[in-house]
Amino acid sequence: MFMFFLIFSIERHRNQFGLNRSNQDIELTTIYIITPTYARANQIPEITRLAQTLMHVPNIHWLVVEDWSDKNPMIETILKKRGVQHTYLVGPRPPNQLKYPYAVNCHHAAFKWIRENAKSGVIFMADDDNVFDLRVFEQMRSTKNVSVWPVGGMFREELSSPVVKNGKVIDFLDGFRRQRKFALDWAAFAVSVQHFLSIPGATDPYRNGYEEDLFLQNLRFGLDDLEPKGNNCTEILAWHTRTTSKDxxxxxxxxxxxxxxxxxxxxxxxxxxxxxxxxx
Amino acid sequence: MFMFFLIFSIERHRNQFGLNRSNQDIELTTIYIITPTYARANQIPEITRLAQTLMHVPNIHWLVVEDWSDKNPMIETILKKRGVQHTYLVGPRPPNQLKYPYAVNCHHAAFKWIRENAKSGVIFMADDDNVFDLRVFEQMRSTKNVSVWPVGGMFREELSSPVVKNGKVIDFLDGFRRQRKFALDWAAFAVSVQHFLSIPGATDPYRNGYEEDLFLQNLRFGLDDLEPKGNNCTEILAWHTRTTSKDxxxxxxxxxxxxxxxxxxxxxxxxxxxxxxxxx
Incomplete structure (x- = not known):
């Protein structure tokens, strides 16, 4: 009876969080979540909020990268207190790259860490002001090469999405289409670590508006490699949100x-x- | 041995979430969290994100109130899927009150529900675009009459705070001070249900910028009733954030x-x- 109560307690606890955790947590694919960040009024609340989302997600390694030459002790405190497995890195922009987005150099620092420390798993770029439905993490875990899904909050349409027909990505609907082969936001895809490691040096270049596209091209993906998630890209599980704030x-x-x-x-x-x- | 493993599993599970849940969950004071909301591009991501924060907090009842005459089925789905105990209400503004903030009428609908359904606990007004450190919920749970704390992201100072001396609130630091007795944002305080019920009809009036002040005055509080939280108001555990968005x-x-x-x-x-x- 006592044992029954204990089992019941575990199940109840699990259900409270709405998660499908299994006893085989240890076999779950690791997700490497890369979050560039920089000092501003909203930095503390946004890292706090994202940490509180990631607390729900098992088997992740959170790479938080500061766009500055030293770390922020308040961020270190948040990361430690929330109990999310993490590594806090710095990735300051070189003086001649200041006209480019801060995220690029932060990504480079995280990619270097992944090439030195990871063997398998999934890479996902999660800006600290975005919103992620917990289901997006579970869905990206099965990524073979590169998985994709719609992102809300983009451009006038409030939407950016792969166009999916018969289970295959055939095109992209995006407010910034131009000549991009992959018209995707960072929040819209995840890449396999194994594939990433198989192409040494593949990274996102300094080119405003083309970082995601050229990153995926550098990884030598074709349209056929894209694995649609979010119920064949009919559900929005990630949003590119922006907060208003003085710096x-x-x-x-x-x-x-x-x-x-x-x-x-x-x-x-x-x-x-x-x-x-x-x-x- | 098997039983030991089970107990160990429960503890491990608990620690993963960084919570101090006790087996006496059922004796914890209930927090009634009131969230006014309205149809806009950011509504779905922001309710999703707040739901994912509240999933961490035991013994709450979340009152989500739509500023419209009918409910949004997507919001109902989010509330059900996240497993947070909740009631979804509607609180449309009367046509002659459209120049006032949508939140007032939503509060009124929630207050009516509380007067009819609650006996004890704590009331907290949580806008869907704000950020809450999980610790603020634990700290407001011990509210005797009304507890207060600093809020980040307010006005030019990016801060609004009670001024605390020798453990007592003596004044307020706020960008909109005017003649307000209590210069506080909704995110800055929680009120005891028992006290609220003891003053029939106490509510927030339609008066732009003075809703919080007059609500607390209607509850007949004096400065002496304010219980400072957040380590005597030296830590920021709540932020009034705003997202940029078309409607x-x-x-x-x-x-x-x-x-x-x-x-x-x-x-x-x-x-x-x-x-x-x-x-x-």
Whole structure:
């Protein structure tokens, strides 16, 4: 009876989280989630929120990469407290690349780590301001070469999607189509680690708007390699969301406030300074 | 030995989520979380993301209130699938109140439900685009009358906070101070259900910018009733974030796209139509 209760407790606990965890967690394919990040007012809440999403996902290794020469101690604290397996890296842009998106160099630092440390699994690029339905992680886990799905929140259409016919990707619907072979956002695909490792040096180049396309071309994929997920690309499980925000807290405004001695404000200001540490 | 393994499994499972769940879940104070929401491009991702945060929090009852006369079937699906205990209500604004924030009428619908259904617990207003550190839920659970904490992402300072001296709230630091007695955002406080029920009719009035202040005044609180959380208001555990977005997906643009027969696009468009259902 006691044992029955224990088994019941485990099942109940599992169901509470709506997950299909199995006792074979250890055999699940590892997902390497790459998240570029940079100091700004929203950095702490957005990393907090993404960490709280990833806490639900078993067998991941979260590579958080700071676009700066040193790490943010507040980010390190969040990563440790949330209990998500992770590695926190830095990937500062070289001075001659500042006109390119911060993500590219962060990806390069993560790719270097993966080439040195991973043997198998799946690679997924997850920006810290995006939204991910938990099901997208479960679906990308079966990626053989490269899996794809629709992304909400893109362009005027609020949507970007592979066009799927008879189970095959035949084209792309995207607000920035141009001459791109793969008109996809980073949030729209995951790549097999084995395939990635099989092509030494494959990476995303510094070319605004063409990073994803050229990354997949460098990996020598054809349209036929794309594995549609999200019920044959009919469901949206990832959104490219953007938060409005000034880049950094306006500490100058804070300083104009009356000076409360022996109050909580000093410690609060100190924590805001950590977020703005490099840029004020 | 087998029993030892089972106990070990439960503990491991618990620790993976970084929670301090106890076997006395059933004795935990219930938190009634009120989330006003309305049809827009970001509605589905933001309710999805908040649901995935609340999945971590035991003993809550989530009151999601739609600012419209009928419910959104996609929201109902999300709420059911995530396994969070919830009630989905509607709280449409009367035609003569359209110049006021949608949240007020949604609050009123939720307050009515609480007065009819709850006996004890804590009330917390959680907008669907905000960010909540899981610790804020644990801390508000011990609310006697009304507990308060700092909120990030507010105004130029990126911060709004009670000013705390010797463990007591003596004032407020907020970008919109005016003559408000309680210069607080909804994300900054939680109120005891017992106290709320003890003052029949107490609610937030239609008065732009003064809803929180007058709600707390209607509950007859004084500064002395405020219980500072977040390590005496030195830590930020909630953020008032805002996403950039058009109100609704531009389905007109979609229709201009080439018409792909027998592809996934028809079903995808149909799901976007559900989100924009009332406003296109």
């Amino acid at each position: 950094y807290p306006s500490l100058n405004n804070m300083k104009k406030e009356p000076d409360y001695e022996n109050t909580n404000l000093l410690k609060l200001y100190a924590s805001m300074l950590t977020t703005a540490r490099n840029k004020v | 609704y997906p531009s389905l007109n643009n979609m229709k201009k796209e080439p018409d792909y027969e027998n592809t996934n696009l028809l079903k995808l468009y149909a799901s976007m139509l559900t989100t924009a259902r009332n406003k296109v």
